Amino acid sequence: MTTTKSRVVYTPSFTDGAEFRIPTFKVLKQDGSLYKGAKAPALDKDKALRIYRTMVTTRILDERMLAAQRQGRLSFYMQCTGEEAAVIGSAAALDDADMIMAQYREQGALAYRGFTIDEFMNQLFGNELDYGKGRQMPVHYGSKKLNYMTISSPLATQIPQATGYAYGQKLAGDGHCTITYFGEGAASEGDFHAALNMAAVQRVPVIFLCRNNGYAISTPAAEQFAADGVAPRAYGYKMDVIRVDGNDVLAMYEATKAARSLAVEHNRPVLIEAMSYRLAAHSSSDDPSGYRSKDEEAVWREKDPILRMRLWLERKKWWSEDEEKQLQETMRREVLETMKRAQKRPPPPLETLVTDVYDEVPPALAEQYEKLKAHIRRYPDAYPKSAEHAKGGA
Amino acid sequence: MTQMNMLQAINNALDTAMAADERVLCFGEDVGVFGGVFRATSNLQQKYGKARCFNTPLVEQGIIGFANGLAAQGSVPVAEIQFADYIFPAFDQIVNESAKFRYRSGDLFNVGGLTIRAPYGGGIAGGLYHSQSPEAYFAHTPGLKIVVPRNPHQAKGLLLAAIHDLNPVLFFEPKRLYRASVGEVPDEEYRLPLGEAEVLKEGTDVTVLGWGAQMEVIEQAVDMAEKDGISCEVIDLRTILPWDVETVANSVFKTGRLVVTHEAPLTGGFAGEIAATIQERCFLYLESPIARVTGMDTPFPLVLEKEHLPNHLKVFEAIRSSVDF
Numbered sequence: 145m146t147t148t149k150s151r152v153v154y155t156p157s158f159t160d161g162a163e164f165r166i167p168t169f170k171v172l173k174q175d176g177s178l179y180k181g182a183k184a185p186a187l188d189k190d191k192a193l194r195i196y197r198t199m200v201t202t203r204i205l206d207e208r209m210l211a212a213q214r215q216g217r218l219s220f221y222m223q224c225t226g227e228e229a230a231v232i233g234s235a236a237a238l239d240d241a242d243m244i245m246a247q248y249r250e251q252g253a254l255a256y257r258g259f260t261i262d263e264f265m266n267q268l269f270g271n272e273l274d275y276g277k278g279r280q281m282p283v284h285y286g287s288k289k290l291n292y293m294t295i296s297s298p299l300a301t302q303i304p305q306a307t308g309y310a311y312g313q314k315l316a317g318d319g320h321c322t323i324t325y326f327g328e329g330a331a332s333e334g335d336f337h338a339a340l341n342m343a344a345v346q347r348v349p350v351i352f353l354c355r356n357n358g359y360a361i362s363t364p365a366a367e368q369f370a371a372d373g374v375a376p377r378a379y380g381y382k383m384d385v386i387r388v389d390g391n392d393v394l395a396m397y398e399a400t401k402a403a404r405s406l407a408v409e410h411n412r413p414v415l416i417e418a419m420s421y422r423l424a425a426h427s428s429s430d431d432p433s434g435y436r437s438k439d440e441e442a443v444w445r446e447k448d449p450i451l452r453m454r455l456w457l458e459r460k461k462w463w464s465e466d467e468e469k470q471l472q473e474t475m476r477r478e479v480l481e482t483m484k485r486a487q488k489r490p491p492p493p494l495e496t497l498v499t500d501v502y503d504e505v506p507p508a509l510a511e512q513y514e515k516l517k518a519h520i521r522r523y524p525d526a527y528p529k530s531a532e533h534a535k536g537g538a
Numbered sequence: 539m540t541q542m543n544m545l546q547a548i549n550n551a552l553d554t555a556m557a558a559d560e561r562v563l564c565f566g567e568d569v570g571v572f573g574g575v576f577r578a579t580s581n582l583q584q585k586y587g588k589a590r591c592f593n594t595p596l597v598e599q600g601i602i603g604f605a606n607g608l609a610a611q612g613s614v615p616v617a618e619i620q621f622a623d624y625i626f627p628a629f630d631q632i633v634n635e636s637a638k639f640r641y642r643s644g645d646l647f648n649v650g651g652l653t654i655r656a657p658y659g660g661g662i663a664g665g666l667y668h669s670q671s672p673e674a675y676f677a678h679t680p681g682l683k684i685v686v687p688r689n690p691h692q693a694k695g696l697l698l699a700a701i702h703d704l705n706p707v708l709f710f711e712p713k714r715l716y717r718a719s720v721g722e723v724p725d726e727e728y729r730l731p732l733g734e735a736e737v738l739k740e741g742t743d744v745t746v747l748g749w750g751a752q753m754e755v756i757e758q759a760v761d762m763a764e765k766d767g768i769s770c771e772v773i774d775l776r777t778i779l780p781w782d783v784e785t786v787a788n789s790v791f792k793t794g795r796l797v798v799t800h801e802a803p804l805t806g807g808f809a810g811e812i813a814a815t816i817q818e819r820c821f822l823y824l825e826s827p828i829a830r831v832t833g834m835d836t837p838f839p840l841v842l843e844k845e846h847l848p849n850h851l852k853v854f855e856a857i858r859s860s861v862d863f
Contacts, residue, residue: 245607277644286643293610294643298634304603305610305635312611315563315589322607334627338600345595500641501680503650503704506733506780509680 164376166387168419171394174447176455178394185398189462195236195256195393196457197471199228199450202252204475205261206424209268209282212483213428218268222283224249226391226423229449230355232256233396234323234416237404243309243322245293245302248283249355249422250325257290261478265486277500278492300326300333303352307343307413310350314411321349321407323400328417329360331374343413344381351403352415355390357422362435375417384412390420391449394456421447494520494533539722544715547690547723548578548655551697552616554727556586559614561651562701564591566601566618575620576657576716602628602654606635609649609706616701622658622710623670636706637681650704653697657713658686659751659801660833660847665840671750671802671833676708677779677811683707683732684778686750689719695730696776703732712751719754735782737789741771744795744860746853747786747812749775752799758850763857770857778808786812787819794825795860799848804832826863829856 171182178184187195206223213221224231227249235244235253244253251264263275267285270278275286276294286294293309296302306324313320330336331354343350354374358365371377378385384406388399396418403414421444425432432441457463498505498513505513517534524531542550555562564579570593573580583591594601598619605617619625625632632654640648660669673684683705687693693711700707712719738753739760748756753774760770771789775781790796796816798809813828831848839846 243611275644275646276642279644280642284642286646288646294647296635296638296642298630301603301606301631301635304600304631305607307600308604308607308609308615309611310607311604312608312613315613316611334597334599335603335631338595338597338603341595341597342600342604346592496644500645502683502780503640503648508780508783 161371164379165372166375166385166417168387168389169395169399170389170392171398172392172452172456174452176452176459184394185401187394187397191236192457192462195232195397196453196463198232198252198256199393199453200471201475202228202232202255203450204472205251205255205264205479208476208479208483210424210428217483217487218282220282221268221428222248222426223424224252226444226449227355227357227420228252229393229396229453230390230418230420231325233393234353234400234418237397237400238323239320241291242320242404243291243293243306243313245306245309245322245324246295247299247302247326247330248295248297249327251283251285253325254285254287254290254292257287257292259285259287259290259292261482262486263287265482266489269486269489270491271486271489272492273489274492277496279496300330300335302326303330303335303339304342306350306352307339307348310343310348310407311346314349319408321351321404323351323353325353325355327360328354328356328365328374329363329368331377332368340377340381340383340413340415344383347411348413349407349411350413351400351407352413353400354415354417355420356417357420359422359426359432359436361426361430362432364436373417373419375415378415383415385415385417387417387419390418391447391452393449393453420449491529494530540725541720542690542723543717543720544687544690544693544711545576545578545717547694548697548711549580549582550723551694551701552579552582553585555614555616555698555701556582556590558727560590561612562590562614562616563608564616564618565594567596567620568593569618574618576713578655579618598624598627599631602631602636605652605654606631606639606649609652610639610647612651614651614701616653616655619654619656621668622656622672623667625656625672629675632676632682632708633679637679641681648704649706652706653700653709654707655697655709655711657716658710659712659714660838660843661714661751663840663843666837669838669843671710671800673710673778674802674806674808677808681706682779684710685732685776686710686712686778687776688712688750688753688774689715690721690723692730692776694723695728696732698727699729699732702729707732710750714751715754730776733777733780733782735785736774736776737771737785738774739770739772741769741793743769743793744797744857745771745773745786745789745793746797746799746857747773747775748799749778752801752848755848755850755853756799759853759857762850762854766858768857768861781812783815783819787816790816790820791823794823796828797831797853797856797860798828799831799853799856801833801848803835804830805835807832826860829860831856
């Protein structure tokens, strides 16, 4: 049984996949002026500055933490550089109670929600204050308070989870939705297709936000898919879709605002494809000079989303050179100070090895833990971080 | 008390849970108006509506991904995978996501409300892809609970316990017994403990251990052995993960012998784990090597499944050899 009435033809008639082309929504030019016919979203000064400050903070945090990784203070880091508008512009269009299920490059969304530099640092250094109890690699943030689901390393797994989470929100009738972020590479995973199909069939209030940043580690988009990006796939699922200039914070905000109302008011899932570019490496373990040219990067550096927003703010007289200087200096100082603090804090206690596997520690695991403690007591010098914790017990 | 087969008991458990708590949802392939290919979800959609009992698209990784998100949100999803053989597309969502949600977030988030039901096992002329027992794959993953009922009474009590448990539970149902196993089932809500084995019969010469559909096989084998004057202690493990080491070890302290049986292949099967743990605990008490009676290290066959399966004769032989060692 088909759900659409199909026109009948009597000779073989193929539809070329290349026919599905989707326009790109833009508002803001690189010089901070608006495109002719475009309208700035209803953003008051406070909100606009909150967005801008978050973008700058995220950039500074990224620069500093990459440097810290290079100095050997941090095992790993991932930057959001170049994609700040796509992530923060969209996050700003949501209600703070909406759920965010991110991939790993969306620290900007978390920062926008109010995650402090201290909280970032505690996770990055996996110290005793890390909410994740030092179990995951750096950048796997999470916050229950800020409705930001803890990041998981396997790619795309969060996408069908977002559909499920949002379905629960729909049943609860609380007027909230879920947004899930992922890269264009993750959109190749089966999870992506499962998630979109299920969301469309069940009419789930979920926003799928694809950060099309050109590369999945070293694989360029052209080797990732043959079609016109990721957006046309929404046609196949009968889903609303929009393509947005991902370096245009005003367009990202406006598009996400509209997507949210489709999701929450009409129970329609929406796909947003944010066209951007990953200016930095995939992670601190990656070296993009091996697969792309400096010239290519330079083209995108010209399209810096932060500069673009700053020029818009300056035109509106909402921002000045002095304020910029002050923000840069304050943030740099804060990042360095909090980093030192976080680095000095002790690691999570030994017992976090066995807690949270289940709601309670099962007997067999408790036994393994006692054996481990006895072992550490015999060789305390080999386990300097845990020797103190292992002292108790039989 | 009502006389029910295992499917009716499972349906009754789901009905009981859905009536008591509107956060409980059932979904999967064909579970809606059709009631599931085995009819375990019959009438639930009519009773509780399409929002709480529905068909999903045919996509196992999507079903479990969706269920993970739903459970993280605070709902209590009971997801059906039509056959345990088809759970593998969802493997990543189960072992990397369901199992690790609480641990990786430091308990900020968990999917404790999640239950995954799947019919497992052979003896129904189902061949390679409708007969497997995949419990050992999941037993290697901390964070999951794995439960297998042996009859209708167990099915209802254990399923209700699984639904209310604060951890994600895989609930493998022995489909060979769906209609074959009939018994008295209380009408009201009751829960049987997870993580606890049940001693079905006390004995002194040998401990015979299994779960699910093998319990029926064990019963026949033990009848034969007892006629030969061998006193068997029979244990149903019920929960594969985390498993009840104490009950099994205490039994082996007494009998000095252990026979473990399951349908899954020998190599890497869960009987191996039990044997290793019990020899560690009970080494000086053992009178003979721990015996494993299992499926062969082959894919599950179609025509020769009777030969492949660990039946009562094979279990009886193992009991004999163990006692005569």
